Amino acid sequence: MTKLDFKKTDKPLYTAPREGWARVQLPGMTFLMIDGQGDPNGPEYAAALKALYPMAYGVKFAEKDAGRDFAVPPLEALWWADDMTAFVSADRAHWRWTAMLRVPDAVTSDLVKTVRETVATKQAKKTDGADPDLLRVIRLERFAEGDCLQRxxxxPYTDEAPVLADLHDKVMPGLGLTFGGKHHEIYLSDPRRVAPEKLRTILRQPVKPS
Incomplete structure (x- = not known):
């Protein structure tokens, strides 16, 4: 059985230059998503991931049983705020987010519903299982960003602010562009296993003509 690996089949979406911003066109993709607000180091974000990952692996195993295995890709998240300066000032209490994991386009809402029931049953048997209310709000969504800048x-994540300030205040205006969607991050490293100075994160910003 051939295993689908998005990082290999869609390599330009998971690689970016360290210096300067590359311009890319993003196709529509399918994700499991969950929304929240607040500090990504806080309990709400951790609880969301605790529900999101079992759902993604539940979908993976269901697809594998059907002969369509895939590798669960890196975690991604959308970030925004009513005032976008909250990002460059690190005002994390006002950050809103959508944590998400990509799944194959063939995955259906009916499959996700079945997986949700199976995952909820398994998690309920654990003393530290995922919050059933969070499992219920995870959704399957088709998502397309189109024209984007990424690097x-x-x-550390805390060092992103100057890079984003430069993007917002200089790079985008210099190209005649403005915000075309929510700030997007792809976490290529696991912060539980990688030192902060070695974390690799793709920063992505959908854009449109200003």
Whole structure:
């Protein structure tokens, strides 16, 4: 059985230059998503991921049983705020987010519904299982960003602010562009296993003519 690996089949979407911003066109893709607000180091974000990952692996195993295995890809998240300066000022309490994991386009809402029931049953048997209310709000969504700028950030997440300030205040205006969607990050490294200075994160910003 051939295993689908998005990082290989869609390599330009998971690679970016360390210096400067590359311009890419993003196709529509399918994700499991969950929304929230607040500090990504806080309990709400952690609880969301605790529900999101079992759902993604549940979908993976269901697809594998059907002869369509795939590798669960890196975690991604959309970030925004009513005032976008909250990002460059690190005002995390006002950050809104959507955590998401990509799944094959062939995955259906009916499959996700079945997986949700199976995952909820398994998690209920654990003393530290996922919150059933969060499992219920995870959704399957087709998502297309179109025209984007992206680059690779190497280092702690807390060091992103100057890079984003430069993007917002200089790079985008210099190209005649403005915000075309929510700030997007792809986490190529696992912060539980990688030192902060070695974290690799793709920073992505959908854009449109200003």
């Amino acid at each position: 690779l950030h190497l280092g």
